[in-house]
Amino acid sequence: MALLSIAQALITASALLGHASASKSCTADTFMSLGLSNIHILSLNVTSAPNYSTGDSSASGVTSAPISRIPPMVDICFITLQYTHPGQNDVVNTYIGLPLNASDWNTRFLMDGGGGWTAGGLDEIIAPIASGYSSSSTDGGHNSTTSTADWGFMSEGNTNWPALWDFSSVALGEAATLGKMATEIYFGSAPKYSYWNGCSTGGRQGHMMAQRFPTYFDGIVAGSPAINWDRFQLAEYWPAFLAQLLDTQPPACVLDAFSDAAIEACDLLDGVKDGIISLPGQCHFEASSLVGQTVNCSDPNGQIIITDNIAELVKGMWEGPISLEDQFEWYGLNYDADLTSLLATTCTSVHNCTVIPFSISADWARIFLARNSSFSVQGLTRQDFDDLFRESVDQYASIIGTHNTDLTGFKLAGGKMITWHGMQDELIPTNGTVDYYTRVMGRDPTVADYYRFFLAPGVAHCGGGPGFDPSDTVFETLRVWVENGTVPDTLGAIATAVAGSNSSATRTADLCLYPKVFTYVGGDPNDASSFSCI
CATH class of the missing domain: 3.40.50 (Rossmann fold)
Structure with missing residues (x-):
């Protein structure tokens, strides 16, 4: 009788915690009903992975447990679904992960987002699962090693619209639906x-x-x-464009000198000297105030005198792109932001540097706007930039804006x-x-x-x-x-x-x-x- 009471208590406690009583087997047969009416499944792979190594990756912010790192090993049921949207000639991979044992599931579902041109992938589901969630992710129709031209073009000069739809929104919604569907199939209850x-x-x-x-x-x-997206991508491209327009390619040390000077001038506006500009609206630092000053650089070694063009370039990065008619197009960076990320340079000397445009914005201009894999910022006029900006807004705002x-x-x-x-x-x-x-x-x-x-x-x-x-x-x-x-x-x-x-x-x-x-x-x-x- 005592043993029965203990068992009943454990069952009641489990129910109160919301855990499913048991999971089904982690096999393909269990998930044969997984699918959506608008897709054609090309392959379904299911793998039971007990003691899967998480690489001890950080689970920052994902778990409510008072730990800063996830367990080094976790038991996972992996599901990989490859499918196409009939008639669109696309291939999308969705990755679903479930705690292998029902007792490890916290009854919740969590998706982690991607970065850059990467919509997601297998790595994005590991930390959520190790923290007790079921999870899913999608590659959005292309993996992280595929060049933008390879998936962004249907052919040279022609945008691959289905691929961009997949990346922008379509595959995301499908991954969420499939992930929650698999969760309910496996545990017998929805998240x-x-x-x-x-x-x-x-x-x-x-x-x-x-x-x-x-x-x-x-x-x-x-x-x-x-x-x-349709606006800030061209704002990210603006520094490289402005550098070639002004024919100036400053090394990183010069850009850092402007950031340091702005912080020095505006840091104390909030009453605390901490290397932070907390009140940027009250900061009225002028880039032109550094014209004529000498910057001592160590990488590469040398000295460089700040010119009017360099100051104009930095001012433009802070203000953001403005049209040929002096109309606002988009915002620039704050005064204390690192300017070298959007205006990277490689230098053989302080006076001989080459600008490297930020890769994502360069891809946006090259593949989706100019539709020319050989396109370069060199030779662009202000009118050209404005045309690209309008093209971006007109054609892509509703898709990825x-x-x-x-x-x-x-x-x-x-x-x-x-x-x-x-x-x-x-x-x-x-x-x-x-x-x-x-x-x-x-x-x-x-x-x-x-x-x-x-x-x-x-x-x-x-x-x-x-x-x-x-x-x-x-x-x-x-x-x-x-x-x-x-x-x-x-x-x-x-x-x-x-x-x-x-x-x-x-x-x-x-x-x-x-x-x-x-x-x-x-x-x-x-x-x-x-x-x-x-």
């Missing part, structure tokens, strides 16, 4: 909660989910999002989304996300009920830098908002400590819900209580 967690391209994908597939996810983290402000479907479905963006982002202009969120606020004054945005001073693209980085807290903040109704008025973040004030290497603070401003109000700058949201 209680479904989440998206991504940054950069992953942040764009998260916004695309909220816009195109509003019922698919209960919660979305979308950091440093590559939204406004990902800036639709109508989130009504997501709101009505009860979804919750948190976006954050580092103010020192060196790749995607922070103000582009501010612009989007402001437009959503203008459309729906109740937006904060379901979609919240936080700026992170001093943080680079998707993390890093001296500033207040929320990478390790944002997912758990989203989860408790979704599951417990705990509304995030602030977002916990970690920064490099201000030297001399604290024995710790880091400091913490709470980022502010936009449009409130993260403000130093006095006291020890390493103490979170010294900052407020105003």
